Amino acid sequence: MAQVSVDPHIMKVMLSSQRAEITEHHIYTRLASVTQDPHNRSALERIGTEELEHYRTWKQYTRRDVAPDNLRLLFYYLAARLLGITFTLKMMEGVERRAQAPDPLLIAAIPEIPAILAREDEHERELIALIDEERLRYMGSVVLGLNDAIVEFTGMLAGLTFALQNSRIIAVAALITGVAAALSMGSSEYLSQKSEPTAPDPIRAAFYTGFAYMIVVVLLVSPYLLLPSPYYALVFTLLGAVAVIFFFTYYISVAKDLPFRSRFVEMLAISFGIAAISFVIGLAIRVFLNVSV
Incomplete structure (x- = not known):
């Protein structure tokens, strides 16, 4: 040249x-x-x-x-x-x-x-x-664990915050529920993958699902262990949920060449929509059942 x-x-x-x-x-x-x-x-x-x-x-x-x-x-x-x-x-x-x-x-x-x-x-x-890469082969299992944990726990913690109004009790209840739910999700994923002849290793799929679920649980519950006010803890929990949704959606979008914005907005709307409904349910339960902690 x-x-x-x-x-x-x-x-x-x-x-x-x-x-x-x-x-x-x-x-x-x-x-x-x-x-x-x-x-x-x-x-x-x-x-x-x-x-x-x-x-x-x-x-x-x-x-x-x-x-x-x-x-x-x-x-x-x-x-x-x-x-x-x-x-x-x-x-x-x-x-x-x-x-x-x-x-x-x-x-x-x-x-x-x-x-x-x-x-x-x-x-x-x-x-x-x-x-x-192995982590991409099992990305469906990771998505299952993350999505379920975010949707379920943002709503549950929002409901417990208004129903119980005690950070420590909320954290204990959420952790117990989270461990049980992670084991349940892992078991369900194992059975689901085992029933598919062409599916990846069911044991690894179950591990990825349960591990992803538990990581999100720990992240979302941590503010209740660190802050005395359950309402401040809820704010940080919701911010943590946004951060997890943003990072993981970005990760998937880049790794698999998928659109980022629409997936992020959809997941955010689902999680916070359920959290908003749970606010109302938690407050209603506290008022109608006259719960005092």
Whole structure:
């Protein structure tokens, strides 16, 4: 490829793109080195090789070597270890696509750039789709546990707050109920998956469902253990529910290429709608049954 005339703006854009490619090459290579599954390791190595080729393409124009961004490298590496490879790589590719939209001056200098970027994007998506993660195979079980826990416990804690008006008693009642419900949900998921010949491992599915349910229970009940006022505790519980819904909806949306906003609003409306109904029911029970704690 012929060297383009060195315009400072064009050179800056090309060097930025070149640095992004070498950084991603190192991210994929490092993840491949710590991945146990041979299938996933092979996919990551292939993506890393692709990124190195992209880096060399830019180098043909810039005639320079560029060091990787070590801070981004560390961030994405840790994110992949904590949140999973598929989610992190799709998040990373989404950020890079927005950051590296073709600059008009760059396109004028190198007309083939849009085609190059389009081919890179398509190929990287195909390779990322080859990655098979256990946490995504059991995502349906996790969704079941999280959704049930959020919907049930935001409503239940709202009702208990108005019925009992005592943080400690509410927390004890909710934890007992939560443990029983988590075991029940896990058992139901086990039986459900076992009845399906092509379903994943029923024991693991049951574990993911029960564990997800219990995590949400602990998060939502914690304010009642920490705050003396049940009403303040309820506010923080509802904020915690919003945070869980937001994070998990975002996670699913990125990992599985699903729309975020509509799913988030729907789940939020269901959870808080049930909580609002439970407010009224709890208050009515307290008044009509003359409950005093």
